[in-house]
Amino acid sequence: MEEHIHMEYETNLSQAFFRVTVAEPYTEDYQMPMLQRNPIDGILPIEGCGVNGASCYTYGVGGCASMSDLYAKDCMKKADIQELIGRLLEVIEILQKHMLNPDCLMLEPEYLFRKAGKWWFCYLPVQKKKLLQSFHELSEYFVKTLDYEDVEGIFLAYELHKATLQEKYDLKTIMEEYEIHEEERKKEEIQEPDVQQEFGNVFTLSDEEECEEEEYVLKRQFHQKWRHKVISHAEMIREEDGWHNPWKRSIWHSPGKSWGEWDDLMTETDGQEESTNL
Template sequence: MKTGYEKELNRVLLHVDLSKLYEEDYQIHMMKENKISGLLEVTGCGINGKSRYSYVVTGMVSMKTMFETSVIRKDDMLIFVNRLIEVVKLLGSYMLNPDGLLLYPEFVFFREDNWFFCYLPGRRKPLGEAFHIMTEYFVKKLDYEEVEGILLAYELHKATLQENYDLERIMNEYRIHEKKRRGSEVSETNEEMKEEQEGLPEENIFSINEEEYEPSGDSETIREMGAWRNFRKRTGAKSKKLRWGSWKDLITEEDTY
């Protein structure tokens, strides 16, 4: 499979060339006749005994380009996964096999707060395997200072290692656990604040002794220690030497949140 971009006067095209002979099957006809939400507009043709599919990507940016110099956070993953589930459901109503989606960072495009996918007729890579590759990409591009993003990426990556997993069910369970976790955190925070306030003299609740305050010279160390304590408290993680980005050093007391 070869790819390339072509800029025309008023639009930009992504070409995907395949070595097999082009055939006008029902899939390309279905996409031509219907504007399917979440799919890029596509046309197909034969060139020198090969197949070419051209996708309109005007005004869009690929996931690969978007996160080349930035990190992926929890909200980025949630928006993408929810959009993917929505598109997969929609494909079924048009008798299109979801295995035809090209789930690679360079073939997923973003515009106006939404994601759009390339559908390649005749493609037969299982969607489950393709999405597992995406979770590995998430892990590499994570913001390792955001605990909630780490938790979500870890859960998705772990779940996609299972055979015949159900992504929609995984996300539903994630929402339930997240709601419970947030409720538990609010209760713990309120209790801690109550205990702290009860232990303080009434006149010092909103004041500090400036003479006793001494800023530390090693602010980076303090920041890292605080981030690790926060992460360990939420996940139950235990590791003598934690290396961000490596799941093998992450040991949780429970498989779920």
């Protein structure tokens, strides 16, 4: 959270509010009237005013639960990430149609809310942080919060975190490429021969069959190591931020091809700046 922003909740008998105070004088341009006259599905209702030289923005959050509260104890799943990203891309498209700046979306977990089975976002007209940077930081939260028995979720979160290290990236393209690789991987898993079934009942193997078995075993070992490397890197990210809760770790032993290659594994210090230059 940026240092010049203060957040607080306020409730009464009939309503619940989420208030964000920004330490700068309140000014109003076309954004607030646009939001108030054209309610956008996915954007929380907003009111703005000036208070003691600061800007105060109030959002209606009745019936909502923040992401930070939802996953304070529970773990995220791959489906949760995909649902959030799908919703985010929809909201970005709608904002652009209304000539509103998607960079004004606040993507910190405490500003993301779930209501009636959907995600809702806070739009802050004076937001300083770029959306690309905000989402990269959110991807770190995914890595830290994921259920480590959901191995496919780990791979998705890791790939998002890695891909968003780039100075410029396209989240929609990243997800489209991920879906393509997922389909290819699933097809290869279905087509992969079962070594135990194919060779287990044969007393002697031909040279060709031995080579096929050896290739299969090596491939299997490679992907086990790749998965272990991803989990280890994700664990490092989580521990760096002070998350010390025990993780349930599960190495999935499927021989299918995973998205990414061994040489692609990297950390933020591998040839990257500490902060994304946007």
